Amino acid sequence: xxxxxxxxxxxxxxxxxxCFYGSAEGEDLAFxxxxxxxxEAEQLxxxxxxxxxxxxxxxxxxxxxxxxxxxxxxxxERRGVCIVRTVDLNR
Numbered sequence: 001x002x003x004x005x006x007x008x009x010x011x012x013x014x015x016x017x018x019c020f021y022g023s024a025e026g027e028d029l030a031f032x033x034x035x036x037x038x039x040e041a042e043q044l045x046x047x048x049x050x051x052x053x054x055x056x057x058x059x060x061x062x063x064x065x066x067x068x069x070x071x072x073x074x075x076x077e078r079r080g081v082c083i084v085r086t087v088d089l090n091r
Contacts, residue, residue, distance in 0.1 A: 003029065003068050009056055011049045017083060018056045020064075024071075031067045033084040040086050062089070 005022040012019050017032035038055040039047050047055070056063065063084050071082045 001025070001068075001072055003071065005031075005064050009053065009060075011052055013049070017081075018052060019081075020056075020067075022067075029071065030079075030081045031071075031084070032081050033063050033067075034086065037084055037086040037089045041089055059089070 001024055003022045003024045005020065009018050009020040011017075012032070015032065016035045018035070018038065020031050020033070022029045022031065033056060035047065035052055038052050038059070039045070041059050042051070042055045044051065044055075066084050066088045067082055070084065070088065075082060077083050
């Protein structure tokens with residue numbers, strides 16, 4: 001399955017994720033990467049929104065690769081969002 005990801009991403013402080021989007025076969029898809037995963041990837045104990053977005057950008061290709069695999073395997077979580085977590089980035 002080909003997933004086309006959008007270039008934009010945004011931080012949702014309330015949900016604790018960086019949100020990003022894509023589409024496949026005419027369907028809009030929602031993805032997220034947890035702040036914990038991003039902080040661990042950068043070995044940070046705390047992070048500002050700016051630092052989280054920089055971490056997301058730095059690891060974007062790997063995060064998208066993981067998100068694609070999770071989506072294809074059916075790992076869809078709350079409200080139809082496929083979320084990349086710390087355990088996913090550490091594999």
